[in-house]
Amino acid sequence: MEGFTLQPLFDQVCENLDHKQFALEGKSTTHALVYLLHVILQSLDDGHSFVRVFFADFSKGFDLVDHNALVLEMQCLGVHKATTRWISSFLTDRIQRVKIEGVYSDFTTPRGGIPQGTKLAPLLSFW
16 A cells, blocks of 8 residues: 555655755765765855764654654645545554563554654655
């Protein structure tokens, strides 16, 4: 179902996404670095500026996506109500637990995050 929904959803919101979003298909970290270098050099060429660069590791970014904020953002972007409800249903009230050395934790219901391996994860994390 995700594969069927992904492209139409992307087509619907693509024009509203930041054009400097380098995680989109056809762009890469190389594009992001070239853009960053361009902005830095352009600022330095003006002669009245200096540059500070801050790098952050968002490796756990998918774990931090707030479901309510995501649904609100989809509504603001004009995503069809049925699609928004479907994605909200997919993300909310999921249970999970951890297994360490054969011992299982209690089940918990996360209030945020996007399930690992979902095809929608990269698109959902843009918002």
